[in-house]
Amino acid sequence: MIKFENVTKAYPDGTVAVDGLNLEAPTGKLTILVGPSGCGKTTSLRMINRLIEPTSGTIYLDDQPTSGMDAALLRRRIGYVIQHAGLFPHKTIVDNVATMPVLLGESRQKARIKALELIERVGLPASFAKRYPWQLSGGQQQRVGVARALASDPAFMLMDEPFSAVDPVVRGQLQDEFLRLQREIGKTIIMVTHDIDEALKLGDQVAVMRVGGKLAQMASPSELLTSPADEFVADFVGRDRGYRSLGFTKTAGAVAIGEEAVIQLGASADEARAKASGAWVLVVDGSRKPLGWAQPELVRGEVTREHLNLSGIPAVVSGTMRQLLDAALSSPSRRGVVVDENGELIGTVTATDVVKAIEAEPHLETAR
Ligand SMILES: Nc1ncnc2c1ncn2[C@@H]1O[C@H](COP(=O)(O)OP(=O)(O)OP(=O)(O)O)[C@@H](O)[C@H]1O
Numbered sequence: 001m002i003k004f005e006n007v008t009k010a011y012p013d014g015t016v017a018v019d020g021l022n023l024e025a026p027t028g029k030l031t032i033l034v035g036p037s038g039c040g041k042t043t044s045l046r047m048i049n050r051l052i053e054p055t056s057g058t059i060y061l062d063d064q065p066t067s068g069m070d071a072a073l074l075r076r077r078i079g080y081v082i083q084h085a086g087l088f089p090h091k092t093i094v095d096n097v098a099t100m101p102v103l104l105g106e107s108r109q110k111a112r113i114k115a116l117e118l119i120e121r122v123g124l125p126a127s128f129a130k131r132y133p134w135q136l137s138g139g140q141q142q143r144v145g146v147a148r149a150l151a152s153d154p155a156f157m158l159m160d161e162p163f164s165a166v167d168p169v170v171r172g173q174l175q176d177e178f179l180r181l182q183r184e185i186g187k188t189i190i191m192v193t194h195d196i197d198e199a200l201k202l203g204d205q206v207a208v209m210r211v212g213g214k215l216a217q218m219a220s221p222s223e224l225l226t227s228p229a230d231e232f233v234a235d236f237v238g239r240d241r242g243y244r245s246l247g248f249t250k251t252a253g254a255v256a257i258g259e260e261a262v263i264q265l266g267a268s269a270d271e272a273r274a275k276a277s278g279a280w281v282l283v284v285d286g287s288r289k290p291l292g293w294a295q296p297e298l299v300r301g302e303v304t305r306e307h308l309n310l311s312g313i314p315a316v317v318s319g320t321m322r323q324l325l326d327a328a329l330s331s332p333s334r335r336g337v338v339v340d341e342n343g344e345l346i347g348t349v350t351a352t353d354v355v356k357a358i359e360a361e362p363h364l365e366t367a368r
């Protein structure tokens with residue numbers, strides 16, 4: 001657990017970067033600090049490992065005030081990922097990751113073996129180990145930064161915009177991988193971002209800060225969407241709140257899934273017409289995995305890949321209302337394809353049925 005008790009930081013020039021911050025980051029959870037540029041996020045983070053000393057107030061690590069600890073020992077317990085990775089340019093990737101364990105007295109050989117494991121764990125090929133940071137893309141360097149912070153297996157991690165330097169697609173992949181990793185390792189993490197979508201996707205809880213270093217609201221992602229504390233938070237969380245909050249509502253059997261007749265590639269135009277409902281028929285492969293929708297009236301001879309419309313996005317049955325609704329809306333037949341965990345077809349849903357289930361769901365009241 002990391003706890004801020006009434007923590008203030010005024011810089012010598014009088015700037016109050018953090019003002020009376022009270023906040024608790026629970027053990028094993030991912031707490032996100034989010035807020036506009038200059039609101040004191042980095043300052044808050046760096047006060048935890050005492051790269052910056054608070055002007056007043058106390059920060060606790062598992063109920064021990066950090067002010068009484070030896071700063072070097074304190075930093076060994078806390079992994080720190082800084083913005084733009086901050087790798088050592090003259091060291092290879094494997095030695096960048098192995099730095100801390102070697103400093104802590106582990107043999108170079110042992111540390112390198114562990115570093116190699118971590119490099120693969122964050123999704124990089126082991127062949128990158130011998131490269132230098134300048135031979136990696138920005139996103140790959142950020143992965144190395146995460147691996148390096150994990151190398152001494154710290155109980156606590158501080159991450160300052162760790163996924164910022166990459167395009168939205170790679171960013172999404174890094175986030176997914178990181179969520180998977182955190183489910184396994186369960187570290188106590190405080191992560192800084194100024195991207196509210198990243199905060200809502202990753203955070204077990206999210207602290208929204210406003211300029212002047214004050215905490216505006218601390219809540220779960222779904223609570224931020226459904227019950228913002230004031231106009232600043234509502235504004236910062238942004239548009240489409242109602243729709244986005246569906247991303248936190250599990251479908252959990254609430255929506256009736258209809259049976260869908262299917263054909264396989266190679267089916268005749270006649271069969272396609274017989275199985276179609278309305279203008280569209282669903283095409284699956286030999287193991288009932290959906291391939292796309294076809295329009296029988298356009299088929300001469302037999303159904304081929306050229307006939308497939310791929311615009312529909314299948315929803316996994318254990319997913320969220322938002323995914324289910326999106327499956328229906330993105331499907332050319334307006335019937336959203338629902339699959340099981342293995343990607344095999346269960347059936348289809350209509351947007352109307354999803355909306356009915358949403359209206360029956362008292363999630364606005366139960367989000368707290
Ligand atoms: N050494 C310093 N001396 C004076 N003011 C500082 C110093 N470092 C930071 N500040 C000020 O403190 C405030 C908070 O800075 P901080 O770096 O914590 O913001 P941030 O929330 O991390 O912003 P960003 O999202 O842009 O990284 C800013 O107004 C900044 O200008």
Ligand SMILES: [Mg+2]
Nearest residue numbers: 041042043160
């Ligand atoms: Mg910052």
